Amino acid sequence: MTARKGHFVDGYLAALLAQASHLISTEFHSIVRRHGLSVSEWRILATLSDGESISIGRLAQITLNKQPTLTRLLDRMQKRAQVQRVPHGLDRRITLVCITPAGLRTVSQLIRLAKKHEQRVLEPFGLARAEQLKTTLRRMIELHRSPAVERDSRARKS
Amino acid sequence: MTARKGHFVDGYLAALLAQASHLISTEFHSIVRRHGLSVSEWRILATLSDGESISIGRLAQITLNKQPTLTRLLDRMQKRAQVQRVPHGLDRRITLVCITPAGLRTVSQLIRLAKKHEQRVLEPFGLARAEQLKTTLRRMIELHRSPAVERDSRARKS
DNA sequence: TGCCGATATATGCAAAATCATGGATCGCAC
DNA sequence: GTGCGATCCATGATTTTGCATATATCGGCA
Numbered sequence: 272m273t274a275r276k277g278h279f280v281d282g283y284l285a286a287l288l289a290q291a292s293h294l295i296s297t298e299f300h301s302i303v304r305r306h307g308l309s310v311s312e313w314r315i316l317a318t319l320s321d322g323e324s325i326s327i328g329r330l331a332q333i334t335l336n337k338q339p340t341l342t343r344l345l346d347r348m349q350k351r352a353q354v355q356r357v358p359h360g361l362d363r364r365i366t367l368v369c370i371t372p373a374g375l376r377t378v379s380q381l382i383r384l385a386k387k388h389e390q391r392v393l394e395p396f397g398l399a400r401a402e403q404l405k406t407t408l409r410r411m412i413e414l415h416r417s418p419a420v421e422r423d424s425r426a427r428k429s
Numbered sequence: 430m431t432a433r434k435g436h437f438v439d440g441y442l443a444a445l446l447a448q449a450s451h452l453i454s455t456e457f458h459s460i461v462r463r464h465g466l467s468v469s470e471w472r473i474l475a476t477l478s479d480g481e482s483i484s485i486g487r488l489a490q491i492t493l494n495k496q497p498t499l500t501r502l503l504d505r506m507q508k509r510a511q512v513q514r515v516p517h518g519l520d521r522r523i524t525l526v527c528i529t530p531a532g533l534r535t536v537s538q539l540i541r542l543a544k545k546h547e548q549r550v551l552e553p554f555g556l557a558r559a560e561q562l563k564t565t566l567r568r569m570i571e572l573h574r575s576p577a578v579e580r581d582s583r584a585r586k587s
Numbered sequence: 588t589g590c591c592g593a594t595a596t597a598t599g600c601a602a603a604a605t606c607a608t609g610g611a612t613c614g615c616a617c
Numbered sequence: 618g619t620g621c622g623a624t625c626c627a628t629g630a631t632t633t634t635g636c637a638t639a640t641a642t643c644g645g646c647a
Binding site: 278287412 | 442447456476554559563
Binding site: 327328343359363 | 594595597598
C-alpha cells in the first residue's frame with residue numbers, strides 16, 4: 272500500500288484511477304518508445320487502426336489531447352507519412368484524419384503486443400473479474416462523456 | 430459509446446482506464462481551479478493532507494509527476510506558503526515536504542468537495558460494486574508498483 | 588443574397604514539462 | 618579513512634503544451 276492507512280488519497284477513486292492508469296500505461300510505453308512512437312502518437316494510431324477516417328476534434332477527445340496539441344502532433348505524423356489529412360466532403364470546416372499503410376504496419380505490431388500485455392495485466396484477476404472491471408469502466412465513461420460527444424457519436428455513424 | 434463496435438481501443442484496458450480517469454478528474458478540476466489551485470497542486474496538497482512529511486521523490490511517484498517538475502511546483506507552492514521543505518534528520522540527500530496550516534485550510538475544503546463528488550460518481554453503481562472497483566484498482570496498483578516503492582513503503586513507515 | 592452566431596481547425600506566444608546533467612550525500616568494500 | 622557506485626534533489630536548455638485568438642466555413646434567417 273501507499274503506507275499511511277486511512278489516508279484520504281488511498282481510498283479516493285480519482286486517485287486510484289489515475290494511479291492505475293498511469294502504472295499500466297507506463298509499462299507498455301517503454302515498448303511503444305522502442306518502436307519509435309511517443310505515447311500520444313501510439314494513442315492516435317491505435318484509434319485510427321480500424322482504417323476509418325475521423326475528425327480532428329473527435330480524435331482529440333478520444334486520445335485525451337487538446338485540439339492545438341493534436342494539430343501539431345498530426346503535422347509531425349503526416350510528415351512521417353503515418354497519417355493523412357483528408358478534407359470532409361460535405362463540411363469544409365472539418366478535416367478528417369486517417370491512417371496510412373505505413374502507419375498501419377507500425378501500429379499493427381504494437382496492437383498485438385498491447386493485447387499480450389493486457390492479458391498479462393488481467394491474468395491475476397481472472398476472466399470474470401476482468402470483464403466486470405471493463406464493464407464498470409465503460410459505464411462510468413458513458414455516464415460522464417460530454418453530451419456533445421454522445422450526440423456526435425450517434426449522428427455521424429457512417 | 431465510441432461508435433465503431435469491435436474496435437480495438439473500445440475494449441482496451443489501458444484506454445478505458447485513461448478515459449475514465451480523465452473524465453472523472455476533469456470534472457472535479459473545474460472546482461479545483463475555482464479554489465486557485467492547478468491540478469498538480471491539488472494532488473500534492475491532497476497527498477500531504479494527513480500532515481505527514483514525505484520525501485520529494487516519493488511525492489513525485491504518488492502525484493504522477495517527474496521529479497524536476499515537482500521540484501518547480503514545490504518552489505512555487507513554498508513561496509505561497511502552502512508547503513514547506515524540511516531537511517531529513519538522518520539522510521541529508523533527502524528533502525522532506527510537509528503541508529503548512531494555510532495549505533491545509535485550502536485543501537480541507539477541497540477534500541470535502543472531492544468526497545461529495547466521488548459519492549455522486551459512484552452512486553449509480555451501488556456501494557458493493559463501488560467497493561469492488563476500488564479493491565480491484567488497489568490490487569492492480571499493488572501488483573504494478575515498482576519494487577523500489579514497495580521496499581520504500583515498508584522500510585520508512587514512520 | 589447578405590449578415591450573424593456557431594463550429595472546426597490552425598497558429599502565435601507564454602507557460603509548463605522533460606531530458607540531461609550537476610552537486611551533494613550515502614553505504615559499503617577495502 | 619578512502620574510493621566508488623548509487624541515490625536524491627536542483628537546474629540549464631530544449632521541447633511540448635495550452636490559452637487566446639485568427640481564419641475559414643457552416644446554417645439559418647431577414
